[in-house]
Amino acid sequence: MDMDQVLEPKLVNKLTELLGILSKKDALTIFLLSKEGLKAEADTPQKIGLTRKQYYTRLKQLVNNGLIDKYGDVYQHTTLGALLHQKYILELLGHVRNAKQMEMVDTLKRTKQFSEDDIANFVGKVAGTSLVSSTLPRIKVTWSYEDMISTVIDGIQLCKNEIFLASRFANDVIVNNISQKASAGLHIKVISDFDMVLSRLVSVKEKLEALNKNAIERLNVLGNVWYPMPENIGRKFMHIPYCAIVLDGKEAGIEIIDKNEPDKFKGAIFIKDEIFAAQIRKIFNSWWESAEDDDLMKLQNRVLDKSS
Structure with missing residues (x-):
């Protein structure tokens, strides 16, 4: 990472905010306890030696900055929080000792x-x-859609074995690069977001002058960015909470979501680290298991039904 990237204002501001939160003893206490899961109970503040005001103020800061989140009835580390805890907090504690x-x-x-x-x-x-x-690990943060696309393409081009992609956005350049890798024999799985695919199909349908007996084929050609689908690309559909990619099990990237504007691209973080990549691969696998692989036809039929 060169000096210009290190001193990027948005990145410096975000890092300052994260370090500022974790520099507070009460916030760090909550963060450390969230490693094993912190119960969301009325008496939790008392149990960990904090006032209710201290507890809920720091809890909100940790959640808003993507370090912990509520899963069921417990607060646990997010992927970013788990990485910071494993790679930095524990290592720093060791050095302090x-x-x-x-x-x-x-x-x-x-x-x-x-x-x-x-x-x-x-x-x-x-x-x-x-x-x-x-x-x-080597870390890169991108704050524009264009920089994210460029970083993903660079990673895909260097990939030699496997690519796992879950995306809320359709980009022809990424599709073409992945298709080329599929032709070269790489193992590839893609999860596409329902809403993204449906939106593209509807947009194409509106541009067609008329729908006839060949409408499904025409929608396939014009509305499906993966058509024709290379044989060694597995593809499924689901509602994706954020974009993710894993390259050769050595590097991974995840989308940064703005909770106030979740539908807009906010940023992405890419990390070259096998532990982080394994964590994202685990998340991807859970999505893959719950996703459906026959919904493109259903989506096409929904588009066609609206025209009748």
Whole structure:
């Protein structure tokens, strides 16, 4: 990530907001307890040592910033929250525990009597980490639809084995790139949003001069961006809460949703990390199991019925 991306105003503001929330002891307490699931009960504030005002104020901030959410009767980490907890909070806590050893490292550096490799080996033994190589994931955040499309296409073009895509938007360039990868033999699954497909079909129907006995075929050709469907692309339909993509099990991206305007594209976050990719793949698999694979014909028939 270059300096211009690091200093992108929106990204800096969002990071400042997240760090600001987690810097508060009561908010951090709620965030840490949400790892295993924090019961949404009337006496929860008392149980964790907070006043009701403290509890509900911080709870709202954590939810609004996408770090935790309510699942049934418990608050748990979102995907972003789980990533921050696993990759940063736990690692930082480990470093804090080893603060004395870190001071020793700084002392060793100042003496200039030990090489960087010697110091790195020492750190590895006392802190379980290394100063030479970093295991932190590569993260990119996009705040425009165009940048998101460009990032997705770049990832698809580098993909060698498998692609899993769930999308609320139709983009011909992405479709063409995925179709090319399918022709090259990659394993591909696509989940398309019901509303997006229906909207496209209705739009095409309105442009047709007349619907006749070949109407379904014409709707297929003009309204289905995947027509004709490559043989090794699996496709299903469902109401998708947010876009997601997993590339080769090593990189994944998810859409950032604005709860005030959920139908509009707000942004997306892409992370090169196998743990994160596995989490998104798990979510994708659950969607795939609940999605239906024969609804395109039903949607076409609904469009045709409206014309009769």
